[in-house]
Amino acid sequence: MILVTGATGNVGAELVRVLAESGQSVRALSRAGRSEGLPPGVTAVAGDLNRPETVRETLDGVRAMFLMPGYGGQRQILADARAAGVERVALLSGRSAGTGDTGNAVAGYLIEAETAVRKSGLAWTSLRCTSFMSNALQLADQIRKGDTVRVPFPDAYTTDVDPYDISRVAARALLSDEWAGRALEVTGPEALLPADRVRILGEVLGRDLRAVGLTNEEARTELESRMPKPYVDAFFSFFVDGTLDESQVLPTVREVTGREPRTFREWARAHADAF
Numbered sequence: 621m622i623l624v625t626g627a628t629g630n631v632g633a634e635l636v637r638v639l640a641e642s643g644q645s646v647r648a649l650s651r652a653g654r655s656e657g658l659p660p661g662v663t664a665v666a667g668d669l670n671r672p673e674t675v676r677e678t679l680d681g682v683r684a685m686f687l688m689p690g691y692g693g694q695r696q697i698l699a700d701a702r703a704a705g706v707e708r709v710a711l712l713s714g715r716s717a718g719t720g721d722t723g724n725a726v727a728g729y730l731i732e733a734e735t736a737v738r739k740s741g742l743a744w745t746s747l748r749c750t751s752f753m754s755n756a757l758q759l760a761d762q763i764r765k766g767d768t769v770r771v772p773f774p775d776a777y778t779t780d781v782d783p784y785d786i787s788r789v790a791a792r793a794l795l796s797d798e799w800a801g802r803a804l805e806v807t808g809p810e811a812l813l814p815a816d817r818v819r820i821l822g823e824v825l826g827r828d829l830r831a832v833g834l835t836n837e838e839a840r841t842e843l844e845s846r847m848p849k850p851y852v853d854a855f856f857s858f859f860v861d862g863t864l865d866e867s868q869v870l871p872t873v874r875e876v877t878g879r880e881p882r883t884f885r886e887w888a889r890a891h892a893d894a895f
């Protein structure tokens with residue numbers, strides 16, 4: 621039995637599918653215990669990662685778990701997992717964990733989560749992912765309204781990765797000890813600017829989309845309307861001050877899964893309906 625937390629999320633939902641297709645027994649955890657859209661044979665369970673007591677029962681009979689980072693209950697959940705006989709944990713993390721900068725709000729919570737899994741006594745693997753291709757879904761409202769798409773950090777090249785590829789790496793880490801004790805740096809296959817992604821989305825959707833870069837001031841206002849200021853400061857530190865370089869393509873997905881990671885065009889084709 622494999623427990624997937626964040627099962628309604630971008631990576632978790634793909635992982636549930638990948639594991640179910642390979643014949644694994646899967647428990648899919650979300651706060652509401654949502655069962656809609658789950659593949660046959662997958663059991664939905666409810667649990668809140670900020671409240672370990674709500675997760676404890678779901679660990680019964682579990683051999684490996686996929687863990688979302690940064691929730692208040694993570695240390696206790698890992699201790700409960702060990703007590704329940706769980707053998708392996710794969711943690712969803714980010715490239716910024718590698719900066720070691722605990723003063724940065726995003727890197728800080730990822731570093732804390734990585735430290736917790738390293739000290740858990742379980743066989744652990746951290747998946748240090750670059751930005752997700754699914755972040756482009758945040759542009760969907762603008763794209764539905766018109767052809768001009770305003771994007772933050774227009775000069776930042778990033779090698780965004782498809783959550784599908786993250787889930788395939790996670791599945792390998794959950795099913796064997798080969799990747800235990802490793803922080804895997806997971807990237808997509810190409811470095812793109814936000815404007816490149818908008819252009820590719822336009823080509824896939826048959827639309828003449830045009831990206832307009834937000835100034836730093838505009839980007840700060842826009843980001844602060846949807847996330848706490850320390851996280852906005854963290855992203856400014858990464859992509860304006862340049863404390864995080866996500867422009868490098870790394871061979872991890874191929875090395876772990878034996879297949880090339882998907883391109884942004886492939887992701888856009890698979891998710892065109894969302895736009």
Ligand SMILES: NC(=O)c1ccc[n+]([C@@H]2O[C@H](COP(=O)([O-])OP(=O)(O)OC[C@H]3O[C@@H](n4cnc5c(N)ncnc54)[C@H](OP(=O)(O)O)[C@@H]3O)[C@@H](O)[C@H]2O)c1
Nearest residue numbers: 626627628629630650651668669670713714749750751752
């Ligand atoms: N987005 C990126 O570019 C990026 C890059 C590197 C790392 N990451 C890491 O990946 C994580 C997921 O990113 P995402 O943007 O793809 O998010 P997402 O798809 O929205 O996933 C969030 C998931 O977490 C679950 N969740 C939220 N609060 C919870 C709680 N208290 N207890 C249990 N489950 C809870 C949600 O389920 P319910 O709401 O249904 O309960 C949902 O399944 C981020 O938090 C970040 O740490 C993201």
